[in-house]
Amino acid sequence: MTNSSAVNGCGFWIRVAAYLLDHFIFNLVIIASAFVATFFIPLEELSERLTARDPQFGVLFGTFILLYRVSFEASAMRGTPGKYFVGLQVVTNSGGRISPFHALWRNIVRYLLLSVTFFLEVFTMIFPGRKRTVHDMLSGTMVVKR
Numbered sequence: 654m655t656n657s658s659a660v661n662g663c664g665f666w667i668r669v670a671a672y673l674l675d676h677f678i679f680n681l682v683i684i685a686s687a688f689v690a691t692f693f694i695p696l697e698e699l700s701e702r703l704t705a706r707d708p709q710f711g712v713l714f715g716t717f718i719l720l721y722r723v724s725f726e727a728s729a730m731r732g733t734p735g736k737y738f739v740g741l742q743v744v745t746n747s748g749g750r751i752s753p754f755h756a757l758w759r760n761i762v763r764y765l766l767l768s769v770t771f772f773l774e775v776f777t778m779i780f781p782g783r784k785r786t787v788h789d790m791l792s793g794t795m796v797v798k799r
Contacts, residue, residue: 662784662795667739674735678717719760726756732796740799749795758793768789 690699702710725733730749731742743759745751751759766788785795 662789663741663798664784667741668796671733671735671741674733674738675733677719678734679721681718683714696742702730719757722760723753725774726759727751727753736796738766741796742799743794743796746793746795748797755794759788760796762792763788 687699694702700766722733725737726743727750729750730737731744736742743751743756745755763786771788
């Protein structure tokens with residue numbers, strides 16, 4: 654990919670579609686994991702832990718999401734399966750593939766900012782121009798069409 658093809662990012666709705674596809678995949682993994690967990694943890698205890706919002710499950714799920722995003726964004730796919738299926742990829746400002754460290758930094762920045770500035774993230778993405786979120790700008794990446 655050349656610098657000129659990495660200039661314009663993709664729009665809001667296509668990124669929402671990728672996000673929803675990824676969360677569908679997360680839910681499938683959670684359902685499968687819960688099914689497998691019933692072989693090791695009694696159903697009553699599993700149900701109690703999930704409804705009590707056990708911090709161990711939160712940490713486990715958060716780690717899974719982080720590893721999922723980082724590993725796919727730094728792979729040859731250059732994005733999560735959701736991004737891949739809608740024809741998007743995550744690249745550096747110069748249009749190159751991001752490293753695992755770069756992907757980790759991008760996602761750490763994303764989670765720190767989303768908890769505080771969700772509307773700013775959306776606001777920067779919907780207006781014309783490069784259509785980059787704040788976490789893309791701070792991490793030196795952008796999401797573009799394949």
